[in-house]
Amino acid sequence: MLNTFLGGMLAGLLAGYLMKWMKKHIHSDGAFAGVITFWVYPVIGTLIVAVLMLFVVGQPVAWLNQALINWLNGLAGANALLLGAVIGGMVSFDLGGPVNKAAYAFCLGAMANGNFVPYCVFASVKMVSAFSISAACLLRKDLFTDEERQVGNQTWILGLAGITEGAIPFAMADPIRAIGSFIVGSVVTGGIVAYYAIGLNVPGAGIFSMFLLKGGIGGLMNPLIWLGAALLGALISTILLILLRKQKLNKKMARD
Incomplete structure (x- = not known):
């Protein structure tokens, strides 16, 4: 459960900063403006965040989750x-x-x-x-x-x-x-x-x-x-x- 909440929080932060960066550096006027807004930002942004969460962030968050649970278990008794x-x-x-x-x-x-x-x-x-x-x-x-x-x-x-x-x-x-x-x-x-x-x-x-x-x-x-x-x-x-x-x-x- 902690893994879910921490992962969700980190994914949200990554997605927010990534969208901010993409809007600043990837933009277009005219006919392609709608394509950039409704396809490039969400699709590319989702793929990047998914890859980061799966291969970079996932293991450290899981380790943190287990370490915290083990520590609390050690305090029992x-x-x-x-x-x-x-x-x-x-x-x-x-x-x-x-x-x-x-x-x-x-x-x-x-x-x-x-x-x-x-x-x-x-x-x-x-x-x-x-x-x-x-x-x-x-x-x-x-x-x-x-x-x-x-x-x-x-x-x-x-x-x-x-x-x-x-x-x-x-x-x-x-x-x-x-x-x-x-x-x-x-x-x-x-x-x-x-x-x-x-x-x-x-x-x-x-x-x-x-x-x-x-x-x-x-x-x-x-x-x-x-x-x-x-x-x-x-x-x-x-x-x-x-x-x-x-x-x-x-x-x-x-x-x-």
Whole structure:
């Protein structure tokens, strides 16, 4: 799965830059303009990208995929807490991008092999970034624009469904501060869930996962720890996001 996402991302970048180069250096006016636009660009461009992906890029991407999966497998067992922290960081690193999908692929693979803890970590962490965005916009409205607050007021709903993409606009606008805040809280959440060895053997994410938990301490404690870990991680991310956002605005005001 990671191979697919990384390969797709690289293919898209290659195709984009190749088209840009071809339009700059291969062009024609008059009768052949349509032929160049509708045949040469897509056909030649597709062939070149396909050859590069098949014979040049494919093997390194496959190697990277396997190396990452092997590394995560090596963290299992005695390093469960570290594994949970790493998965947590990966989930919030790019909010649904290739690194997030790498964690997802690993968690599904672990589930297929009877280890239900990694996916439980994944499901809990997916709520952190969304919750922290909504909380930050609610607590410090003055630090965010009207558009950001409108998005933030709804992000927590996506978090309940286990959707991290709601935080992407904030991450794109201020990637280092926003993503850094998300990762710190997510690492804490992932470490807590993995430490208590709480498992989830049903693919999916969101608040309803708390009724399907297995292992761990058992009983009511499992959902309390699972949801509590997500809320604690979100609290940490919220505090960091507010502090870093305030620092950014203070620097901007000092320059002005």
